[in-house]
Amino acid sequence: MIKDQDFLEAKAAYCLDVAKKIGASDVSVTIGHSISETVNFRNKNLDESNRSDGLAFSIDTYIGKKKSSISSSNLLNENLDILIEKCYETTKITPEDEFNSLPDKNLLADELKDLNIYDNTHINNDKKIHYLKELENIASEDKKIINTESSFTEKKTNFILANSDGFCSGYKTSSFTTSCVAVAKDENSMERDYEYSSKRYLDDIKDPQTLGKLASYQTIRKLSPKKIGSEKLSVIFDKRIAKGMLSAFASAISSSSIARGTSFLKGKINEQIFSNSINIIDKPDIIKGLGSKNFDSEGIKSETLNLVKEGVLKNYLVDTYNGRKLKLQSNGRSGGPTNLYFENGKQSYDELLKTNSKCIYITETIGHGSNLVTGDYSVGATGFFVEDGEFKYPINEITIAGNFKDMFKNIFLANDLNFEYSINSPTMMIEGMTVAGK
């Protein structure tokens, strides 16, 4: 059973008390508990079961403007005593930093909305096994599928964040995740692809048939890929890849990158960085949302932010420390964005595909080719060659490259947004990227 609020609050109160008694001027502590149970299947047989049950503790102690942190998984009081003492001693010899402080009291979350992010349902391993059997039976129906691996994870977490200004709050979350990876083979190649479903509530995950069919279909269609020549082309990003553009954007507007001067978007507030059809929103209170939260990792209330409006950058993602450096108020984004998404574009998916007589449709990228200092982007890719709106043949061993500054201005979006992940994008097209192949 996941530990209840009382247990976590008592531990947090104990830590605050110990730290204050030995002389810390301010203290912030997080106590968390998480239980997760996973069953893995391979080729229709049980492969692995994994249960984890872990407590976690982390504390920041301040002496004026000096700050230090300690974390541990051992929550016995005698261990906590030793570690808090060590943290305090380290704080003493750590240099002052004028921007160190607890968050503004008047920004702290004062009420908890019920966001429906905890489902108390427990699904036992036998039922997980039943789901995975059905899933793999469907996924491996086609003879071209030579290997399937699937898994079902149930995760429950609870936490308390408390600080010496009187903040003390936390809540439970749950997630249920199923996935299937398939390998297909023909005389020319062996290919892998996947599908997964992750939801707050058990009843909302995709049924095993749908998931299995998708994993199988998406893998088989990649067989016998070709390598194409090098040229400038329009690139269409499948939704599961398009959201990566938003992740890069979120990193580039984090207040720490901005304050350090290591982002290509530094100083771009109120400037046009996307075409004027683009709106980007970060909304923390989506019911059942995978990124939903009541407050950020410092306790500051999170509210909806229009990050980009009609192509113009309106906000950074600001936490307390970097906000002080930048003379900006925290907007509750310590720890990053919440539910981040592009608003729908105007064209349908089919219209987007037909915009150009030829283009490529990317379903997977590999490599860490985003440089957020310069905006340079270059990654390996696999996908399909598209002519007159139709998928012609699979392609691989190519790279796609550009610079975010240009790419952002050339983004066109379809109107097929849905909320599958915590970061979501409609299908995306970027014109004029360099594709390198043969």
Added chain:
Amino acid sequence: MSNFFDKSDLARKDAENIVSDTLKNCDDGELYLEDSKSESIILDDNKIKSSNYSSDLGFGFRAVSDEVVAYSYSNEISKDSLKSSSENLQSTLKSVKGTYNNEIPKSNKKFYSDINPIEQKTLNSKLEVLNKVNDYLRKKDVSVKQVTANFLGEHKSVEIIRSGGEAITDIRPLIRFNVSVMLEKDGRKETGVYGIGGRQAYDDYLQNDNWKSVCDEAFRIASVNLESKPAPAGEMKVVLGPGWPAILIHEAIGHGLEGDFNRKKTSAFHNLMGQKVANEGVTIVDDGTIDNRRGSLTIDDEGTPTERTVLIENGILKNFMQDRLNARLMNTRSTGSGRRENYRHVVLPRMRNTMMLSGNQTQDEMIKSVDKGIFAVSFGGGQVDITSGKFVFNCTEAYEIINGKIGSPIKGATLIGDGPSILKEVSMVGNDMMLDPGIGTCGKAGQGVPVGVAQPSILIDKMTVGGTKL
């Protein structure tokens, strides 16, 4: 050595009994206990940004039957907790009938000493070095706009208890020192990163103001990049420099030779054992036994002593890297390659220090032989799709080669290739094998473990360079 039982209501004898009892009908399994301490001290933006210390204690209990692994972990070492893990394992493996294999090789060799690097240098003297780094770089040139430097230290104590009560222990120190610098000139910004590390004390790496050479190298890479032009796009010849660029070998070849992917036949190499997979001059080994290296281990995380495993010898595929599970199912022996990030994770076959050995050609000969291509000296990260064999890595320092001469530096670009065929494209192997500076972390199935790589300069006849210039 940590005594995992002295502060617990769980006596060693009880733990041994629970382990033996739980595993009696299993083919393999063990109780893995781990006590780790780690620190991270970061200087950034002219200030000590954070000093973190972390202590983590826990166990992972594994039962293996045929192909099935049941695993349960907890960060509470107690009688109740171990019993509930045991029940969890038994519920997964209800009706198994295996024969527990008691054989585990022994060795007295140790590849690093039992030091605790965190305690061996005072916090004050670490802060002092970081501040010196900041001052040194900022005074070095007006273009220096940002400096980040950090120390990472770890002391990990592990004990493996097998059915029957056999216990195997290891103490593993690990440190890393990193410097990152950002330069700005004429409105253009570029970064350079360099680091060093291994399984010795901080001061073993910082003798004779060695931190200065780390700073100089990071600065040099950033300066080169300030002058870089857009990279070319398309297929061409690629010369790789010695040392760290061997992450190409790690991504392109190494992962595909891990036992699990080959047992499951999802690796592009699974049916190539004994066959020619590379040109004659290519020999690749994975070695866990080099003193004090980041990827070295006295024993792996199943208790097997590590070794030097020959993967490819003169172009012929000789061995896969194996943990006990995959070795048993493939009728071979463990190569001491069973590793896990920590007690929260199951063991997987992983690389240690993966090295391509020297040949007899020179880097000059390689460069001279290229009409149009690139010379890649340093890389960021890489990634591989095991099944299709396609792999990528990102250049962080590279130059164009025109008519046999090194030309302008080029912007960071992704290189993409095909694992099984890339070794056949290696047409020259240099005589200048070099180890990397001790900075690698390999990710697989969500687990990160420290690894090393090494190689001489090599010439690859054909790779796709993912630049923007057509």
